[in-house]
Amino acid sequence: MANDRSERWRARFEALVRVEREDTDLRSLLLAALRATGYGTIAAGFAILALYSIPILLLTGFLALLGVGRPLIAPMMQWVRIVAGLERRRLRRLGYEVPAPYTAPIADPPRTFGELKADPSARRDLAWIGLHATWGLILGALVLQMPIISVRDVTYPLWWAAAPTTERQILNGLIAADTQALANLGCATGVAVFALWLLFAPKLLDLQARPGVNLLGPDPEVDLSERVARLTATRAAALDAHAVELRRIERALHDGAQNRLVAVAVLIGAARREVTRAPERADEILERAQTTVEGALAELRAVVRSILPPVLEDRGLAGALSALASDCAVPCTVEVDVAHRCPASVEATAYFVVAESLTNVAKHSHASNASVEVRLKxxxxxxxxxxxxxxxxxxxxxxxxxxxxxxxxALDGTATVTSPPGxxxxxxxxxxCGS
Ligand SMILES: Nc1ncnc2c1ncn2[C@@H]1O[C@H](COP(=O)(O)OP(=O)(O)OP(=O)(O)O)[C@@H](O)[C@H]1O
Ligand SMILES: [Mg+2]
Structure with missing residues (x-):
């Protein structure tokens, strides 16, 4: 049991002091620490805004309870959203994508306590204000002070010589330095603080960002129910697309290959009747039947190709799209930057999108050039x-x-058509594209 706990603590400590391999040279450590200090300081600025907002929020709450402060709830919550929005922008620059959660049905800031209670994003914003005003401010101040303290301590022997005897102290005012030797100790503490800053500043920045990352995005539960609604809609779209596809294949077989095969049956019947009466006429009819069968085969091949183009299997997405572009009546360039193969359904959809779009270009656009670009990011x-x-x-x-x-x-993707007149x-x- 105790072993377990010490293992856990060791793992935590190792995670805290672990430095990524590519960051081990002094220059990148210094750059990372400076960056962390910059962003940490900006966050400390937001934390001060949050800190000053707290008493005003409490006052608004108190006045609203008395009945006179109700009109203040919405503007105050709007203010909270503005501060949270600043933090979201900072987090985005740090590489955390935190989308604003204020979507319908609750898009406006709450105006009453009831609405506040019903709006999880408002409650999460308030929780973040409280946490950031304390935790964020402390960490921001720490990450900003560390380099300042280290410079002060490293240069302490110089100050010591110049300072009056009563103010000769080191270690942040904790130890009195009576001799130059003791004052030189300041150098050592400065170096130690600098080393700590180099190693830990990015970790402190990370810890400071946590409340924002966890609280300023959409509530996971709400997000999940939205996702379920979206999946239900896209599942219906998938079933629809499937039904439309089946109808298209049925039509193509019915109007194309089936009609031709019926004609072949009729022609063969006629040929059989003519075999004894006029063999040369029978031969002529059989020749027509042969041409019709070849036509039916070509149509069948086209239908099969339209279900899952074999060219995709044989030549991959890049090859299949180049083939489509070279068949297009309008000159078309193709650029495919796809490092590995995607699932067959995704490749087939991409292929059909390009096929239909290029058919449209040829049919409707009167364009002189077209381009196809496919990228996997x-x-x-x-x-x-x-x-x-x-x-x-x-x-x-x-x-x-x-x-x-x-x-x-049907694949949970998005399609946009931008086509202004002209x-x-x-x-x-x-x-x-999965993983
Ligand atoms: N690239 C384009 N440039 C200009 N107009 C276009 C272009 N693509 C489509 N359009 C216009 O948009 C309309 C809708 O295109 P859509 O592909 O949905 O139908 P369609 O090509 O007419 O018929 P089909 O059902 O056979 O594809 C077309 O009728 C055409 O007027
Ligand atoms: Mg079309």
Whole structure:
């Protein structure tokens, strides 16, 4: 039991003092510590704002309880949002993405205690104000003071010589330095504080950012219920897209290959009747039947290709898109920056998006150039098809763009069409790509 606890403490201590490998040279340590001091100081400024806000908030609460301060609740909560917004921007610069949680149904700041109680983001903002005004201020002051103290202590022997005897102290006023030798000890403490600052400033910054990261984003529970609602909607879109796709395949088989095969059956029947009566006529009919079968085969191949293009499997996304672009009537450049292969469903969707967009470019845009750009950044595959044509694309007047939106939604992605009259037109799609 005791062993367990000491293991845990050791792990915590190691995590605290661990320095990433690439940061071990003195220059990068110094840069990281300076950066931490800068951002820590800015946060300390916000902490002072938060600290001054607390008595005003308490006063507003008290007056609201008495009934006279109610109109002050909304402006005060708006002020809290402004301070929280500043902290969010700081956190973004530090690499933490903390989206503002003020979305419908509760987008405006609360105006009454009831609304405040019902709004988790307001309560979390207030909790952050309290924490940042104390914890954030202490850590900010510490990270700012450490380099100042270290410079003061390192240069202490010089001050000592110049200072009057009554003010000769070292170690932050804790020990009286009666002799020069003792004063020289100040140097050592300065170096020690400097070393601590070099090693720990980024960790202190990290600790200072924690309350903001944990409290200023969306409430995980609310976020989860929004996500469930979104998933339900996209699942419905996926089922819809699936049904539309089946209908399209059924239509393609029915109107294409099936019709031709019926014609072949009729032609073969006619040929059989002619075999004995007029063999040369039968031969002519069979030739027609053969051409029709070849047509049906070509159509079947096209349908199969439209289900999951084999070219994707054979040549990968880059090859498949280059093939599409080279078939396009408008000159089209292709740039694919995808380090590894994405799931088949994602690649197929990207392929269909580009196929439909390039068909539209050729059919509607009157463009002289088009470009296709596909990039994989992190876990998001971005596809952009741009043309310099006349613009004015409108998803409501056809089924192609709406089909793109449905396919993309089914994968939890987003599709945007930007096409002002006069052009240019851009179809941009972002698809989550797993890991
Ligand atoms: N690149 C483009 N440039 C200009 N207009 C476009 C472009 N793409 C689409 N449009 C316009 O937007 C409309 C909708 O396009 P959409 O692809 O949804 O339908 P469609 O191409 O007409 O029919 P289909 O259902 O066969 O795709 C088109 O009718 C066209 O007027
Ligand atoms: Mg179209």
């Amino acid at each position: 992190g876990h998001t595959l971005t596809v952009a098809v741009v043309d310099d044509g006349r613009g004015g694309a409108d998803a409501a007047s056809g089924s192609g763009l709406a089909g793109i939106a449905r396919r993309v939604e 052009g240019p037109t851009e179809i941009r799609v972002e698809l989550p």
